[in-house]
Amino acid sequence: MEITKDMTMGQILGVDPDIAFVLMDCGMHCVGCPSSIGESLEEACMVHEINVDDVLGRISSFLAEKNKA
Numbered sequence: 001m002e003i004t005k006d007m008t009m010g011q012i013l014g015v016d017p018d019i020a021f022v023l024m025d026c027g028m029h030c031v032g033c034p035s036s037i038g039e040s041l042e043e044a045c046m047v048h049e050i051n052v053d054d055v056l057g058r059i060s061s062f063l064a065e066k067n068k069a
Contacts, residue, residue: 005052010037
């Protein structure tokens with residue numbers, strides 16, 4: 001499944017809970033916060049002043065590597 005910037009954090013973590021580690025590594029340490037679950041990835045990135053395209057790239061790379069194994 002492709003992750004998009006319009007997906008909520010809850011939807012993204014539903015695809016693969018290990019994506020939380022990628023998000024935290026990008027500076028989003030509030031992944032477990034109940035209010036963050038309803039935010040889109042784009043909204044969460046804006047709040048944390050993080051480039052959403054960079055985060056999407058890291059998530060895509062993570063999932064590609066994980067699927068290789």
